[in-house]
Amino acid sequence: MAFSYEGEQPRQAALFFLLYFSMTGLHAVHLLIGLGLVMVVMIFAWRGRYSGDHYTPVELTGLYWHFVDVIWVFLFPLLYLIGRH
């Protein structure tokens, strides 16, 4: 990947943006997978596929979605807030 930054400390900027784009990019992939899973579970739930005896897919999809969620909880301050003042 070609990266050029004309300002101060171009090497440090390159390192930051390599991490920035790989972390947000991987997170975006996780989000797309999560959105797909939630949509499938939502459609199945509408069709009455789940009940009090059968709800493991709902539980596991929720677990996956919130795992992705927790990652953003840490990525957001690390990428956008630290050093802002």
Added chain:
Amino acid sequence: MHDHVTPKRTYLVIGTALLMLTLITYQIAFINLGPWSTVVALGIATSKALLIVLFFMHARYSSGLTWLVIVAAVAWLALLVAGTMDDFVTRSWLRP
């Protein structure tokens, strides 16, 4: 799996708390606290993660075995983070 059904109200309360904490951490980021800025930002993030794991991921209503898995996973992650941070912290020692 377990048979606990969380009331809608719990999700609304926790969701609102998470939004409030996001607002707070955003506002605090504009105040210069020196090295404490990072500590405060990650402290708020950790408390948000705790709320998500406890209520949204149902850890609060889960068995001891689930808790063992959570604690083991977090301990392993802490080892990996420590392994990265000891490089970051001690790197300057090489340059006299």
